[in-house]
Amino acid sequence: MRRAKIPRTTASRLPIYLRTLSDLANKEVEIISSYDLAELVGGNPARLRKDLSYLGELGTRGVGYNISHLIYRINKSLGLTKRWSVAIVGMGRVGTALVHYPGFKISSFEIAALFDRNPRKVGKELGGLTIHHINDLTKEFSKVGGIDIGIITTPPSAAQEVADKLIEAGVKALMNFAPARIDVPSHVLKRQTDVLLDLQILSFYLAAKAKKAS
Amino acid sequence: MRRAKIPRTTASRLPIYLRTLSDLANKEVEIISSYDLAELVGGNPARLRKDLSYLGELGTRGVGYNISHLIYRINKSLGLTKRWSVAIVGMGRVGTALVHYPGFKISSFEIAALFDRNPRKVGKELGGLTIHHINDLTKEFSKVGGIDIGIITTPPSAAQEVADKLIEAGVKALMNFAPARIDVPSHVLKRQTDVLLDLQILSFYLAAKAKKAS
DNA sequence: CTATGTGAAGAACTTCACAGCT
DNA sequence: AGCTGTGAAGTTCTTCACATAG
Numbered sequence A, B: 001m002r003r004a005k006i007p008r009t010t011a012s013r014l015p016i017y018l019r020t021l022s023d024l025a026n027k028e029v030e031i032i033s034s035y036d037l038a039e040l041v042g043g044n045p046a047r048l049r050k051d052l053s054y055l056g057e058l059g060t061r062g063v064g065y066n067i068s069h070l071i072y073r074i075n076k077s078l079g080l081t082k083r084w085s086v087a088i089v090g091m092g093r094v095g096t097a098l099v100h101y102p103g104f105k106i107s108s109f110e111i112a113a114l115f116d117r118n119p120r121k122v123g124k125e126l127g128g129l130t131i132h133h134i135n136d137l138t139k140e141f142s143k144v145g146g147i148d149i150g151i152i153t154t155p156p157s158a159a160q161e162v163a164d165k166l167i168e169a170g171v172k173a174l175m176n177f178a179p180a181r182i183d184v185p186s187h188v189l190k191r192q193t194d195v196l197l198d199l200q201i202l203s204f205y206l207a208a209k210a211k212k213a214s
Numbered sequence C: 001c002t003a004t005g006t007g008a009a010g011a012a013c014t015t016c017a018c019a020g021c022t
Numbered sequence D: 001a002g003c004t005g006t007g008a009a010g011t012t013c014t015t016c017a018c019a020t021a022g
Helices: A008-026 A034-041 A045-053 A069-079 A093-097 A102-108 A132-142 A156-166 A194-211 B008-026 B034-041 B047-053 B067-077 B094-101 B134-143 B156-168 B196-212
Strands: A064-066 A084-089 A111-117 A129-132 A149-154 A173-176 A187-192 B064-066 B084-089 B109-116 B129-133 B151-153 B173-176 B190-194
Touching: A008 A034, A008 A045, A008 A069, A008 B196, A034 A045, A034 A064, A034 B134, A045 A084, A045 B109, A064 A069, A064 A187, A069 A084, A084 A093, A084 A132, A084 A156, A084 A173, A084 B196, A093 A111, A093 B094, A102 A111, A111 A132, A129 A132, A132 A156, A149 A156, A149 B196, A173 B196, A187 B196, A194 B008, A194 B084, A194 B109, A194 B151, A194 B190, B008 B034, B008 B047, B008 B067, B034 B064, B047 B129, B064 B067, B084 B094, B084 B134, B109 B134, B129 B134, B134 B156, B151 B156, B156 B173
Parallel strands: A084 A111, A084 A149, A111 A129, A149 A173, A173 A187, B084 B109, B084 B151, B109 B129, B151 B173, B173 B190
Antiparallel strands: none
């Protein structure tokens, strides 16, 4: 009865499907075919159907997919029916931008604690939360009943140290915005985000295209 | 004489190699083996060698790779020997954070123009640049001699409109930070960045692990 | 007749394992 | 002897094409 496990490539596309489907739901669309949805998300309809088939038989032959049902099932597969607690460390411009990111409000992710090393920032309020000192990480974590995900928005030089502290305090996953590689034990999940790396990939394709044209 | 074209997966790893190699160069390391470098970037040494082999025969058998030579060649393959002009549209928290991101200073990307729609922001200075009104996009572009890459940091509702304007003004690539899908003609490159999508992917693996443990 | 679900074919990527240089 | 470069094997992902269901 249990389905084969979801491939990594599929998992990374599910959030994109989810966003597009939510947009459609807001426009009161109820049903969509794999062809139309593939067009919207950019991809091949067969791949889309196969992706969705990993979650179960969600469509109706001859008709298409019921959007709200699809949203429900993707949410479930992504583990978004649970609420995840998030802590942000580093209240510079990036950390502050994250706190004010409106997307969080309607998401499954709840920003539950903020930290910084700078004594001038500690004690200040931001988005309804008080900024605490990094050294109080463990203490504050237990106050809010544990943190699932740590987001690192410190300067690169502090990233590894902060990662170690977050892991010691019990986070299960890290999202690193600092432009520095961090090492984590294998039981901790990690994702790295960096504008510069993304721009460099763009540059690669830009340069390739320029060369082909010449 | 010409090498086979570089696979997409390789292209997306080259920036990571580049960062690690630069760190090593700063520590005065001169030579590294595929084994040691693979360990640092996280990956299989054979894959690393194959990746690098697409750029040419860069190593010395029995010895390893010369780091500064490798940096030079990766830079070249990524098109980073050229300078790319970047415009940022949307001077909210994310746009502002980008302007102050120190990584740009030593990169091949030069922020050449800033735009916003809000009349209260237009005319202000930010990181040595004046913020212009979106309607002056084309005018300002020609002043700075053209823009290669447009970065969108507006609210989602404005993203498509801004994308259209940027493309009309001649950008060849877009990087979209707004949590909205944008449509671009096939001759324009596009990359999407969104914390929420990344967190949802993390959530998927977190949930999968939790299920396995139970 | 329409659109899904999916084996099977095909393409892309990874890893192995060893020949080939230094 | 040591480490790269790379065919070949192995794995994963994508796309095709059609049986199947409504």
